[in-house]
Amino acid sequence: MKIGQWTLAAMLLAVVGGVSAQDQAKAPWEEYDKLIDKSSAITSLGPDLFGDNVDLYTGSLSFSATDVGLPGNNGLAVAVGRRYSVENHVPSRIDVDGYDLPFADWDLDVPKVSGVFATAWHDARCSGSAQPPTVQVSGKYFYAKDYWQGNQASLPGGGEMLLASAATPGPATGGPWRWTTDGQTWFSCLTTIKNGSGEGFLAMTADGTRYWFDWMAQYHEAQLEGGLPRRRNVLYATRVEDRFGNSVTYTYTNAYNARGRLTTISSSDGRTITLxxxxxxxVSTVGDGTRSWQYEYASVGTGKRTLTGVVLPDGSRWSIDFADFTAAGFGYNASQQAEDIYRSCFNPGDILYKSSVLGAIEHPSGARGEFTVTPHRHGRSNVPAQCENFTLPINSPNDDVAFYPINWDAYSLTAKQVSGPGLTTMAWSYEYGSSISWFNPPSGGGYPICQDQNGCEAPVCTDDSCAGTKVTTVTAPDGSWTRYTFGNSYRYNEGKMLRLQKGS
Incomplete structure (x- = not known):
């Protein structure tokens, strides 16, 4: 799907104010997108020299770059990479969530496991309950599903960490294996971590490589309405070892409740990177002993910086303008009168600040990529309508929260443009559509409530005749189009690509 990539490559070679605390908070329904399984088709369409990736199911846009990578005598990576994701932040926020990463608004791309907690990750994080506990703040209770979206493993064969089933055999050696991923990575428990209290994780991937996750760091996350503070807790790997005994060591120096501070990556075959x-x-410099990479930042507010440039050892540079991406955020209209209805369990409400946001990145060759994202409503079909806070005989829908998200809003990629010296400007556009439907549980008496002690999560649609779809259409610079059709039926075909069509 890398349309025109070879043409572009040939050309490049040739040209060588005050806000309240409530304004800073998020409601549970503003994070529905983080609860949806988006393990669909993540790809780069068009020239990918900018490191851009788009999730065709939701339009979610991200970027990745490996600045330094040292080859060696084994397959273990000794590299420093960066990762950036376009997300919905709280409008006009004064907190530093999204700005307190190792590269300011870019994250450090190294092996880690992570999750969002209120605020600490409990000590029995491996051997204990799969979900964090209910938290009470000023008389209000916050359940795990309100502030936590599961734990994620960032490594080859990673993804969401799930409790391992006794019926699913794990690796024959090691263990006991308590967690696993769809990529067949397994996790057992380490009794201690190196810079704090509680347990760590020992992972084994399908090829026998082991990872010791035992160095903690914390990053800011937007607090929830009601005053619940949150932190993204990260356990970084300090050691990676393949089945032949080759190893890579990561040295960190931060406190457990501070941002990660990686200082050295060193391998058993002599490769070393310092930060x-x-x-x-x-991060201001990365070096491999003979060469140095420099990182430049700009201030965009008190305590807030954005990465603006990466200067390579030969003096060429990446220029980055993602300040508007990092500042981007939309909220929802709220009623000025207590009796007015402005949202419900089935409708998040009308979006505030529904404007497009542009980010740009310039390659050292001079090619420029511009990316436009726009808030868009996505949805699912055949979802059980179970609405928390629903009351009888009278209900105010404004505080209803869907136990199983039905629809959600997120920034989605709508346009990409590539230009530069000697290049013909190329542009792609993206359009999205979803079928959205739900059903009231049979035990609810016609209301979106569950009165069945066994729960109401069973799917009502388990064949194609009733399943809904989600469609993404990409139009290329030459006017041709590609249409991707995904299933979006709850617990049946959600996220699976069903059809791919092309036309002009």
Missing amino acids: GYNGDGH
């Missing part, structure tokens, strides 16, 4: 930091605690 230096500026006064703000962001």
Whole structure:
């Protein structure tokens, strides 16, 4: 799907104010998108020299770059990479969520496991309950599903960490294996971590490579309405070892409740990378012993920086303008009168600040990529309508929360443009559509409530005749189009690609 990539490559070679605390908070329904399984088709359409990737199911846009990678005598990576995701932040936020990463608004792309908690990750994080506990703040209860979206493993064969089933055999050696991923990575428990209390994780991938996740760091996340503070807790790998005994060691120096501070990556075959930091605690230099990469930042508010440039050893540079991406955020209209209805369990409400946002990145060759994202409503079909806070005989829908999200809003990629010296400007456009439907549980008496002690999560649609779809259409620079049709039926075909059509 890399349309025109070879043409572009040939050309490149040739040209060588004050806000309240409530304004800073998120409601549970503003994070529905993080609860949806989006393990669909993540790809790059068109020239991918900018490191861009789009999830065709939702339009979610992200970027990745490996600045330094040292080849060696084994297959273990000794590399420093960056990762960026376009997300919905709280409008006009004064907190530093999204800005306190190792590269300011870019994350460090190294092996890790992570999750969002309120605020600490409990000590029995491996051997204990699969979900974090209910938290009470000022008389209000927050359940795990309100503030936590599961734990994620970032490594080959990673993804969401799931409790292992006794019926699913794990690796023959090691263990006991308590967690696993769809990529057949398995996790057992380490009794301690190196810079704090509680347990860590020992992972084994399908090829026998082991990862020791035992160095903690924390990052800001937007608090929830009602005053619940949150932190993204990360356990970084300090050691990676393949089945032949080759190893890579990661050295960190941060406290458990501070941002990660990686200082050295070294391998058993002699490869070494060192990282230096500026006064703000962001990576300023990366070196391999003979060469150095420099990182530049700009201030975009008190305590807020954005990565603007990466200077390569030969003096060429990446120029990055993602300040508007990192500042982007939309909220929802709220009623000025207590009796007015402005949202419900089935409708998140009308979006505020529904404007497109542009980000740009310039390749060292001079090619420029511009990316436009726009808030878009996505949805699912055949979802059980179970609405928390629903009351009888009178209900105010404004505080209803869907136990199983039905629809959600997110920034989705709508346009991509590539231009530069000697290049013909190329542009792609993206359109999205969803079928959205739900059903009241049989035990609810016609209301979106569950009165069955066994639960109401069973799917009502388990064949194609009733399943809904989600469609993404991409139009290429030459006017041709590609249409991707996914299933979006709850617990049946959600996220699976059903059809791929092309036309002009």
